[in-house]
Amino acid sequence: MDNNNKEKFHENYIEGRNAVLEAFRSGKTIDKLFVLDGCQDGPIKSITREARKHDAIINYVAKERLDQMSETGKHQGVIAVSAAYEYAEVSDILENAERKGEPPFIIILDGIEDPHNLGAIIRTANQAGAHGIIIPKRRAVGLTPTVAKTSAGAINYTPVAKVTNISNTIKELKEKGMWFVCADMGGTTMYDLNLTGPIGLVIGNEGDGVSKLVKENCDMTASIPMVGDIDSLNASVATGVLAYEIVRQRLKSGK
Structure with missing residues (x-):
């Protein structure tokens, strides 16, 4: 991966099922959620339910996309993008x-x-x-x-x-x-x-x-x-x- 892509993908990414779920439940502002396309097991359903509740945009993507985005290599089929600052009304x-x-x-x-x-x-x-x-x-x-x-x-x-x-x-x-x-x-x-x-x-x-x-x-x-x-x-x-x-x-x- 080139340096430009690396910079594009590493900012404020939360990886892994537990980490993403806790981010939502703690009230952290999540802009977007990337989920492995076709994955519908219990933990993923809980995460997408939280995402809809908090009005985050859900993107279903191929495993290759998640692998490319992942910094840890342990995304478990889900990566959230958190906002650097809180949004106003x-x-x-x-x-x-x-x-x-x-x-x-x-x-x-x-x-x-x-x-x-x-x-x-x-x-x-x-x-x-x-x-x-x-x-x-x-x-x-x-x-x-x-x-x-x-x-x-x-x-x-x-x-x-x-x-x-x-x-x-x-x-x-x-x-x-x-x-x-x-x-x-x-x-x-x-x-x-x-x-x-x-x-x-x-x-x-x-x-x-x-x-x-x-x-x-x-x-x-x-x-x-x-x-x-x-x-x-x-x-x-x-x-x-x-x-x-x-x-x-x-x-x-x-x-």
């Missing part, structure tokens, strides 16, 4: 804004898969005064040690909530008076939009951008003026540019 993010006496500023990430991007975004969110970040449970990176390290400590101060459905969460927050702007190359130039007040900034996947359904639930689409020879920015850089346009407009308007 969306309500915690709103309370964070209320406590500071500020209109909510939330960054929503629609499928960011690169831990370095997520870590950099958490760092930017903290510096730009965002009250929290929302990420989806599926098809996205969670709070891994690499994310924590890349955030340079910001993960300790910026709450990150994990939700089942980004579109539904946006709808619920709109009912609370929030407006949403998503990053899109075909959108209105960010300088021509009013980005003050209670706002959510939606950033899409590194390759595909914001998904169609999520984009349809946003009130505005914002594009970043670009004059170079390529047509897109790294997701964390795009977040920084748009977040600081929101900061600029808030400072100017006093809102």
